[in-house]
Amino acid sequence: MKRLLLGMLFVVMCLAAPAFADPPDHYPFVSYGDGLRLAKQQNRPVFLYFGRYGCGWCAKTNKESFSDPDIHRLYTEHYVLVYVDAESGKRLKLPSGERITEAELGARFNAFATPLFVFLDPQGKQIVKIPGYKTVQDFKDFDRYVNGGYYKTQTLLQFLGRKSS
């Protein structure tokens, strides 16, 4: 019975997968609704990754930055990881009770570019929104800014400016 269920699950995943873009391998990305619930439960910030089917800069980011073992460790330890395909009609539920699609979530975050990375606090409030391809060092800086709590007193630009000076 268990094998049958697993088999059915595999088939469903195979059927469903092509409609959505791909998050980086080996990261425990969850849906937006699940991520917000987990963030509250665990009092951890959310790392929200907006991708798009066929997004070349997302693929480049996955290959060159998310493959780094330090990034993997920092982001899986410090954040609830959420991946959203900004063109997808996949449905999700917001904490307000509203049912929307992943594409609609992209519109509400004004996801003008992909990849788009958004850090949210454990209550789901936006900390910072960062568009475009980013390097390993960039992601390390973002982690220090958010996980170190610097976002409470300065903007990301201020933080990065002081870091380089």
Added chain:
Amino acid sequence: MIRALAVAIFIFPATVSAAPWQFDQPIDVTPVHGAKVFHHVEAAGRKSIAVSGASVAVVWEDNRDGVSRCYVAVKRSAESGFEADRPVSGGKEAFEPSIVSLHDGRFAVAWEQDGGVWSRVVSATQMGLPLKLAGPGSSAASAGFSPRAGLWIAWSQQDGHYAGIHAEKLGYAPAADRLAPGMAVSVDGAPLSGDQLYPSVAALQTGGVVIAWEDRRRGHTTIMYSHAGTGGKFVAATQMNETRRDARNAAVGPGTGAMRVALAAEAGNSVAAVWSDKRDFLSGYDVYAAFSSDGGAHFGANQMVQDGFGDNTPQWHPAIASDRRGKLAVVWDDNRDGSPDIWLAWPTASGWSDNVNVPGAAGAGVQSDPSIAMDSQGNLHLVWLEKQAADGPTRLRYEMGRAVADRLNTQK
């Protein structure tokens, strides 16, 4: 800021006064709203409003009783408001209703219900029996009708590994409330090599039918289309959106994105399309359009609909309507003025008009998710969502733009 002021002071009065529609005050479509009620106007092809004879009908989904269901409300032109809304769907949950005029005071509605696709006839006073068109794995229904082409419903349906676009011509006798099943066909005869999603249907005055959809066969999302003549056999699919490679994205990924195409049948054998297009990938989705004058056999060069003042702002939810005599309008929402508003453009003798925000559907708060229809006099009927906060409850709003004579010269 300075540029916004310049627009407000010098440009807007001119464009508003030149707009081919003068808008009435907005009204609610349904009195049902509140803290936990969320309306959705998101039909494939963005066909959530239609005009038939002296009736305007709006379809949407909301969660008033704790689950997603589809509703319809009808307004007769002699009345000042909409009549009480009625549920269209049954089952456990339903989504994304699409509506089309049947031209005799009736409408056809198609929607997703419990993973399948259903359709039925509605009017101001009657509601025909629902007809199930497709089973599990089916979604994103869209409808089109003309007296010569008949009633067509298209949807996306899981066919093994990928979803494909299916279409069915339903039997409909004028002045009847009953639909008769037809034969569902795959619109694209080629083996599926990527998902096909969110179709839109245009039934032509001359009897043909055009269907466009999102397509992922090329590794990124493109807009594809096909057409069938009166014989009902669809030709091989063709890509509608032009893909652009420049120094910024050369050799990075398979291509930029395009999504949520919407079609409008124009006069005779003509059809217009709009969609969201991310070819300028640094500024988000833009609204692009293309036209066909040969029944959907070919679509011409892509045209950017929004004006330069919207360049740095993503545009969302483009919708299109035509009166089948040459008048055409495109609406969408964007937040170039600081919060999402409904914006309007139309073809002119020198290209697309400047963009104007729709009075009553712009200003403080969020005005988004528009859908439009045009009646036989060229009046524009608009429905949209309004809310005071991005994640707040919604109101479903409607207003009519009355056609102003001699202000609409089209050139495509």
